[in-house]
Amino acid sequence: MNDGTEKIFSYCIHCAALCGVVAHVKDGYLVKVEGDPEASNNAGTLCPKGLAAKQEIYHPERLKHPMKRTRPKGNADPGWVRISWDEALDTIAEKMKEIKERYGPEAFFFQKGSTDGSSGTEWYRFFNRLGSLYGTPNFGGTGHICCYSRSCPGLPLHLGNKGLHPSIDYEKTNLILLVGYNILHTKPPLARRILDAQRRGAKLIVVDPLLSHTAAKADVWLALRPGTDLALFLALHHVIIRERLYDADFLTSWTNAPFLVREDNGQFLDGTGAPYRVWDSKRGEPYPADPWFPSHVQPALTGSYTVNGVRCKPAWQLFAEMVEPCSPEWAQEVTWVPAEEIRRLARIYATTKPASTDWYNGLHRGSNGYYTAVALALLSVVTGNWDVPGGLSFESDVSFRDVKGSEFLPRDWVGKSLVAAAGFKVRAHNKEYVGPMNLVADAILTERPYPIKGMLSLASGLATSNPNSKRMMEALGHLGFLAVGDIWQTPAMAVADIVLPCATAWESEFVNFNPPYLMYRRPIVKAQYESWPDLKIVFELAKRLGYAKQFWDGDLHKAFDEMLDPFKLTVAELAASPKGVRFEPPQPRHKTYATIDEKTGKPKGFATPTGRLEIYSEKLKSLGYDPLPYWREPEPGPVSTPELFREFPLILSSGFKPMYWLHGQMRAVPWLRECQEEPLILINRRTASKLQIHDGDQLLVETPKRDGTVQGFIRLKALLTESVHPQVVYIPYGWWQGCESLGLKDHGALDGSANVNNLYDDSFTDPLSGTIGMASYPCRVRKE
Amino acid sequence: MMSRYGLAIDMGRCTGCFACVIACKSENSTLPGTFWIRIEEKEQGAYPDVAKIFTPMLCTQCGEMPCAEACALGAISIAEGGVVLIDDELCLCGDVKPCVAACPFGVMAVNKGKPAYFPEYLTPDERDAYEAHRHGAVEKCHLCYPRITAGLQPACVQACPSKAMVFGDLHEPGSELAQLVSSAEAKPLREDLKVDPSVFYVPGRSAT
Numbered sequence: 001m002n003d004g005t006e007k008i009f010s011y012c013i014h015c016a017a018l019c020g021v022v023a024h025v026k027d028g029y030l031v032k033v034e035g036d037p038e039a040s041n042n043a044g045t046l047c048p049k050g051l052a053a054k055q056e057i058y059h060p061e062r063l064k065h066p067m068k069r070t071r072p073k074g075n076a077d078p079g080w081v082r083i084s085w086d087e088a089l090d091t092i093a094e095k096m097k098e099i100k101e102r103y104g105p106e107a108f109f110f111q112k113g114s115t116d117g118s119s120g121t122e123w124y125r126f127f128n129r130l131g132s133l134y135g136t137p138n139f140g141g142t143g144h145i146c147c148y149s150r151s152c153p154g155l156p157l158h159l160g161n162k163g164l165h166p167s168i169d170y171e172k173t174n175l176i177l178l179v180g181y182n183i184l185h186t187k188p189p190l191a192r193r194i195l196d197a198q199r200r201g202a203k204l205i206v207v208d209p210l211l212s213h214t215a216a217k218a219d220v221w222l223a224l225r226p227g228t229d230l231a232l233f234l235a236l237h238h239v240i241i242r243e244r245l246y247d248a249d250f251l252t253s254w255t256n257a258p259f260l261v262r263e264d265n266g267q268f269l270d271g272t273g274a275p276y277r278v279w280d281s282k283r284g285e286p287y288p289a290d291p292w293f294p295s296h297v298q299p300a301l302t303g304s305y306t307v308n309g310v311r312c313k314p315a316w317q318l319f320a321e322m323v324e325p326c327s328p329e330w331a332q333e334v335t336w337v338p339a340e341e342i343r344r345l346a347r348i349y350a351t352t353k354p355a356s357t358d359w360y361n362g363l364h365r366g367s368n369g370y371y372t373a374v375a376l377a378l379l380s381v382v383t384g385n386w387d388v389p390g391g392l393s394f395e396s397d398v399s400f401r402d403v404k405g406s407e408f409l410p411r412d413w414v415g416k417s418l419v420a421a422a423g424f425k426v427r428a429h430n431k432e433y434v435g436p437m438n439l440v441a442d443a444i445l446t447e448r449p450y451p452i453k454g455m456l457s458l459a460s461g462l463a464t465s466n467p468n469s470k471r472m473m474e475a476l477g478h479l480g481f482l483a484v485g486d487i488w489q490t491p492a493m494a495v496a497d498i499v500l501p502c503a504t505a506w507e508s509e510f511v512n513f514n515p516p517y518l519m520y521r522r523p524i525v526k527a528q529y530e531s532w533p534d535l536k537i538v539f540e541l542a543k544r545l546g547y548a549k550q551f552w553d554g555d556l557h558k559a560f561d562e563m564l565d566p567f568k569l570t571v572a573e574l575a576a577s578p579k580g581v582r583f584e585p586p587q588p589r590h591k592t593y594a595t596i597d598e599k600t601g602k603p604k605g606f607a608t609p610t611g612r613l614e615i616y617s618e619k620l621k622s623l624g625y626d627p628l629p630y631w632r633e634p635e636p637g638p639v640s641t642p643e644l645f646r647e648f649p650l651i652l653s654s655g656f657k658p659m660y661w662l663h664g665q666m667r668a669v670p671w672l673r674e675c676q677e678e679p680l681i682l683i684n685r686r687t688a689s690k691l692q693i694h695d696g697d698q699l700l701v702e703t704p705k706r707d708g709t710v711q712g713f714i715r716l717k718a719l720l721t722e723s724v725h726p727q728v729v730y731i732p733y734g735w736w737q738g739c740e741s742l743g744l745k746d747h748g749a750l751d752g753s754a755n756v757n758n759l760y761d762d763s764f765t766d767p768l769s770g771t772i773g774m775a776s777y778p779c780r781v782r783k784e
Numbered sequence: 785m786m787s788r789y790g791l792a793i794d795m796g797r798c799t800g801c802f803a804c805v806i807a808c809k810s811e812n813s814t815l816p817g818t819f820w821i822r823i824e825e826k827e828q829g830a831y832p833d834v835a836k837i838f839t840p841m842l843c844t845q846c847g848e849m850p851c852a853e854a855c856a857l858g859a860i861s862i863a864e865g866g867v868v869l870i871d872d873e874l875c876l877c878g879d880v881k882p883c884v885a886a887c888p889f890g891v892m893a894v895n896k897g898k899p900a901y902f903p904e905y906l907t908p909d910e911r912d913a914y915e916a917h918r919h920g921a922v923e924k925c926h927l928c929y930p931r932i933t934a935g936l937q938p939a940c941v942q943a944c945p946s947k948a949m950v951f952g953d954l955h956e957p958g959s960e961l962a963q964l965v966s967s968a969e970a971k972p973l974r975e976d977l978k979v980d981p982s983v984f985y986v987p988g989r990s991a992t
Contacts (some may be wrong), residue, residue: 047801052810214799674805
């Protein structure tokens with residue numbers, strides 16, 4: 001450009017959606033970031049987070065250099081002293097070695113946050129690699145408060161989706177059922193596609209206790225009692241079965257619906273593993289399934305049979321019996337959604353083809369989240385919308401080489417993790433997600449199952465992002481050694497030994513697929529102050545711990561080359577052109593389960609224990625869990641813990657994000673903060689009027705512990721609304737940071753702050769996923 | 785015929801995400817507290833029969849210009865393309881701003897905040913960009929005049945993740961904008977005022 005402005009093509013990684021951008025850089029300074037019109041994800045559009053890059057990079061309150069504390073923990077002023085990167089990293093490495101020697105590698109914890117300011121979704125691979133080499137199975141991430149219920153790790157037992165996320169073809173679908181998912185704001189590049197689908201005639205149906213931005217655009221908004229989604233889905237199944245709207249052929253051919261289950265012990269007839277048995281109704285006798293059977297067999301889906309004196313029923317019969325009492329009238333009582341609306345939704349959903357389903361962490365904030373997701377996903381299965389174009393499909397498994405280094409972990413790591421010790425049998429094999437974080441707090445404070453003595457946390461809202469912030473802060477304060485890296489000062493740093501200034505994603509580099517390009521993302525400007533990209537911290541630490549060889553001798557580009565190997569490309573080849581190398585990912589292939597495996601001559605099937613989609617999970621049964629998604633009330637809740645609601649009568653739900661925030665980040669960026677200056681509590685107008693609360697009043701919100709004593713209190717501004725039920729209040733989470741530029745002070749993390757996680761006792765958990773019950777928490781509010 | 789640039793905003797597609805607001809900030813470096821576009825959020829009805837309506841509010845580039853009529857200093861005029869511009873050098877009123885009061889849509893802003901978001905930490909381009917916004921001056925949207933005269937779309941239109949905004953030439957009958965207006969699908973915000981705006985709104989759904 002003639003005025004000397006250079007255009008650098010890159011992508012925004014403030015969320016997982018990845019939008020192509022053009023950065024305008026002049027004399028080494030970023031002038032602005034815009035959407036790249038040629039990028040296929042976002043077609044020139046860009047959300048507030050990406051557009052605000054400049055204020056994030058040149059933010060005067062960023063951490064500027066590494067620091068160490070000079071006063072003992074507990075002191076209000078840590079006495080921060082500026083140190084060199086060498087001193088910071090040498091100290092961390094030394095402490096890590098010391099802890100490993102004295103307590104074993106599992107006593108050191110690796111914590112990372114979500115993406116956004118930092119590109120955690122990219123560099124976590126190398127962070128994990130470092131932890132694997134060090135030998136600890138204890139990695140903290142965000143899955144336990146984000147997406148367990150959507151992708152990992154339990155659903156694969158039913159669906160064989162290998163931890164992949166749902167991916168919907170919005171050009172083909174005729175019905176979009178969204179649950180607990182403010183998708184129009186949280187996946188910005190999908191907004192125009194979904195609105196286009198709706199314009200073309202596809203129905204948008206949103207299940208959410210809150211009239212979210214997405215619900216506001218829906219053809220049908222089903223406003224339900226928080227945490228009762230499972231009851232709604234069971235009632236949908238009830239109607240679908242009663243009105244015979246299910247796809248019996250699909251159930252018979254591709255699911256374990258016809259498998260005979262013993263009435264006495266809930267196991268499959270003839271024990272676990274193939275052959276299973278189905279009841280051939282043509283011949284009136286059992287027939288083996290390996291898990292397939294010839295077409296002349298006509299397996300019964302319903303009924304009760306006796307084989308060799310053992311009474312058994314097809315799995316589908318058990319499923320149908322489970323949902324039999326779950327009539328729309330029953331569900332109306334439970335969910336507050338009128339029975340007629342439930343019936344109408346069941347019919348529309350089951351008769352519109354193809355119908356898609358998607359959900360996100362709204363479903364993952366309750367003590368019944370796991371089974372809720374199972375029941376929802378099974379709606380797609382029973383109606384034949386599974387893995388068809390425009391139905392429920394999953395992202396394709398095209399990816400970079402796995403460099404997480406699990407092969408370096410000691411053999412016995414699965415049994416050693418905190419997750420395994422806490423009895424989460426389904427989850428223990430997944431080292432990427434150790435949560436819930438209360439396990440870590442417990443281990444630090446009780447030294448059981450073993451002590452956790454040290455932690456390295458990068459880009460994580462340790463103190464504010466997890467339920468029961470008080471206990472987390474207390475635990476962090478007990479650590480022998482804590483190093484925290486971030487862009488800004490965070491509440492957890494008050495008890496850290498070393499603080500590291502991290503670069504923003506814009507100042508760091510990586511390789512990724514930014515459709516339609518495989519791109520080398522170069523830093524668009526140099527890292528400000530003395531900040532370092534998280535990735536550089538990991539590589540430099542690896543050297544000091546003696547893992548230089550396994551870290552490509554510190555050469556980032558060699559590491560990227562290894563990641564790129566499956567594509568037969570190198571980072572130099574990507575870097576050679578401004579946008580990288582055009583790459584057409586394989587078109588999503590549907591029904592690959594039906595292709596015949598040449599070796600066995602049988603269908604490939606599904607990556608589940610039985611090789612079929614699992615209506616009935618015998619595996620879960622054998623691990624001591626329910627094999628079917630039985631209704632269970634959310635805990636706590638007005639029905640499950642009525643005693644807590646006597647003094648705390650309102651139902652508190654959190655979750656929910658507008659597009660300009662990602663979780664608890666970026667409140668310090670003034671352009672974004674002007675979109676919403678104050679933390680809010682959404683309260684129904686009728687309730688507010690009874691409590692003599694007016695718009696903008698400051699409210700004190702209090703919640704109980706399990707035993708009824710006060711767990712914590714926070715302060716928020718009232719926003720009067722009709723978007724929630726009179727008994728429900730909504731508190732968007734993520735508020736701790738101030739915004740100096742607008743004269744807004746830090747809120748803090750604990751009592752008196754605006755941090756909703758300070759209100760939760762963490763002892764109400766989903767026995768399967770460990771998710772903490774946050775969907776329907778008791779609370780009371782009053783004007784101060 | 786001369787061009788007349790305008791917008792149609794589809795309220796059925798606007799999700800109130802603020803991308804337009806930040807795109808405007810980034811493009812025009814407006815001062816803290818000064819907005820050339822903002823989102824109005826309204827609820828209609830009562831739970832659970834409630835609708836939420838988001839309305840992006842910006843200068844509608846009225847042909848009748850009630851603001852210019854109110855301006856005794858002659859600072860407001862129509863430029864090429866039908867865009868209403870304020871001449872910063874003539875915009876010299878004291879605290880009372882008749883143009884701001886005359887605007888039926890409340891979309892004229894007075895610079896009264898800090899001189900920049902991070903006044904002590906300006907990048908070289910920010911030094912110039914923020915200096916262009918004088919304290920006390922009245923400002924408003926000009927449809928990103930430098931962009932549209934260079935053949936680009938206004939920053940808000942390009943950024944909008946919902947693609948809720950259509951930019952075009954009202955005088956070009958084949959344009960999507962002209963068709964939305966001539967079919968009366970897109971309407972002025974307040975038709976009754978008869979101020980001849982260039983910005984039109986496609987109504988969204990309201991509460992049942």
